[in-house]
Amino acid sequence: MRIETLTPELSARYETFLLARPETLLYQSWRYQNMLVGLLGCRQQSLMALDDSGSPLAVLPLMAMDGPLGTIFNSLPFYGSNGGLVGEDPRARSELIVAYNRLVQAPGVAASTVVESPLVQQRTDEFVHHFIDERIGQITPLPHEANFEAALMDSFHYKTRNMVRKAAKLGVEVAIDNGAMSFLVKVHEENMQEIGGVAKPRRFFSTLSTYFRPGEDYRIYVANLAGEQVAAVLVFYYNRTAEYFTPVVRKEHRESQALSAVIFRAMSDASQRGLAFWNWGGTWLTQDGVYRFKSRWGTQDLRYRYLTSVQNPVVLKASRAELLAAYPYFFTVPFAAISG
Numbered sequence: 001m002r003i004e005t006l007t008p009e010l011s012a013r014y015e016t017f018l019l020a021r022p023e024t025l026l027y028q029s030w031r032y033q034n035m036l037v038g039l040l041g042c043r044q045q046s047l048m049a050l051d052d053s054g055s056p057l058a059v060l061p062l063m064a065m066d067g068p069l070g071t072i073f074n075s076l077p078f079y080g081s082n083g084g085l086v087g088e089d090p091r092a093r094s095e096l097i098v099a100y101n102r103l104v105q106a107p108g109v110a111a112s113t114v115v116e117s118p119l120v121q122q123r124t125d126e127f128v129h130h131f132i133d134e135r136i137g138q139i140t141p142l143p144h145e146a147n148f149e150a151a152l153m154d155s156f157h158y159k160t161r162n163m164v165r166k167a168a169k170l171g172v173e174v175a176i177d178n179g180a181m182s183f184l185v186k187v188h189e190e191n192m193q194e195i196g197g198v199a200k201p202r203r204f205f206s207t208l209s210t211y212f213r214p215g216e217d218y219r220i221y222v223a224n225l226a227g228e229q230v231a232a233v234l235v236f237y238y239n240r241t242a243e244y245f246t247p248v249v250r251k252e253h254r255e256s257q258a259l260s261a262v263i264f265r266a267m268s269d270a271s272q273r274g275l276a277f278w279n280w281g282g283t284w285l286t287q288d289g290v291y292r293f294k295s296r297w298g299t300q301d302l303r304y305r306y307l308t309s310v311q312n313p314v315v316l317k318a319s320r321a322e323l324l325a326a327y328p329y330f331f332t333v334p335f336a337a338i339s340g
Contacts, residue, residue, distance in 0.1 A: 001057065001092065003099045006033075006046035014048060017056040018086065019239055022276065023119035026238035027081040028061045035211040036063055036078055039204055040329055045073065047099055049092035058087025060096045067326040070110030070312050073103070077330040079200065080135070080282050082117040082304070085124055094126075101128045110312040113331045118282070118302035119241075133306035133334045135282035136291060138299040142242075142271040142278055149268050155298030160260065167261035170225065174265040177222045177232075178214040181205055184232045187248035194251060212236070218245075221266045223258035231258035235266050241277040242270035263297070308333055316340075 006014055011030045018024040026032050037044055045062040061083040062075045075083030085093055104112035105128060114127050118137025143151035153161050185205050192199035212218050216237070223231040230253040236243040244266075249259040267278050280294045282304070295301075308331070310316060315323070315333055319340035323332045 001052070001095060002050055003095060004048050004050055006030075006044060006048055006059070010048060013054065013056055014046075014059060017059060021086060022240050023117065024086060024239050025082050025117055025119065025241055025279065026236045026243050027076055028059075028083060028086060028117075029238055031211050031217065032081070032238075033061060033063070033076075035204075035207075036076065036081075038207065038211070039201070040065065040077060042077065042330070045103070047096055047103075049087070049089070049096050056087070057089040057092035058085060058096055060085055060100060062100070063330075065327050065330050067110070069314055069318065069326065070108050072110055072327045072330045072332055073112035074330050075100075075114045079329070080115060080331075082115050082282075084114055084116040084120055084304075085122075086117075086120070088122075093124075097124065097126045101126075104128060104309060105311060111308060111310045111315050111332050113306050113308040115306055115331070116304040118279075118304045119277070121302065124307070127307045128309045129307035130310055131306075131308040131334050131337055133308065134285060135304055135306070136285065137282055137302040137304050138280040138291070138294045139302055140267065140278040140280070140298045141300065142267070142275055144271065144274065148271040152264070152267055152271060152298070157296035160296040163257040163260040164264045167223070167257040170256050172230075172256060172258045172261045173224045174261050175222055175224065176215075176219050176269075178218075178220050180220050180222045180229065180232060181208070183222070183229050184220055184234060184246065184248055187232065187250060188246055190251070191248055200246065219266070219269075221262045223262045225253060225256055225258055230256065231262050233259070233262050233266055235270070237270070237273070237275065240275055241279050242266070242273075242275050243279050244281060267297075306331065306334070 015030050043064040045064045047060040048056050049058045065072050189199045218236045221233050231249040234246040236245050283291045316338050317340050320335050
């Protein structure tokens, strides 16, 4: 067995390994990692444990970013992208953890974080870490019976069923429109400004088709009401999972429940496509409203963790603004732990 860093030459074997496993997510994919390198200017550091014939036994998606306090490692960066170990071979897993721990404790490293996957419930406490941050992963299992739409509706909370029906009664119509990126971006920025959140960078959206195939790897579902675009959601597809990635709704049309109509159509199509899971993404333990909304769509809770180690103590003295500016879109340390 040997440990190698993922390269383009190894990418085909890496993808074959991931796609043979039902628990793998978009974030761990070769395409997504290429996007991170191009978008963030980070370095590819993903690790693979290979057998004597060069076949993967386990992998650890990993990115690095250099900055004024040293190097930050994330598995993975960018809005809570899940990384973590993939693979069940005990020796391969152990060797990857040893390689990671050696890498992130080398001179010049500031901090490192492993973001576990909600679909992998095997704990990895052996990763070096000083802090643990917990998230709630919310997943809706998708039905595959002939009457999948009815099965989906039956799994929802009655309030969610009523929201979907309200949108239909008001005449909300939903269509796939992968050319509606400008609408999605504009309303996403408006929505984030309204709640004081950080919008995804425009370059992410403008370069999406460079790394992913419209219609195959992602779709944009758009809700129209009286001929006007009022809501949309960007959905990614990878292996057996549909990712609820960027939902948007014009604030003056929230009561129409157009977003609920969009989500239901996208979930129905994912079910018809034969996918197993709809991934709502991670929710902080303090986000009661967000958690409640997602939980009413037939979700299962799957908790996962951020395992963070700090090698340069100056990181804990920096301010939140300094860390965000120095390492954009990378997780440095839980902000509750800093004194700056």
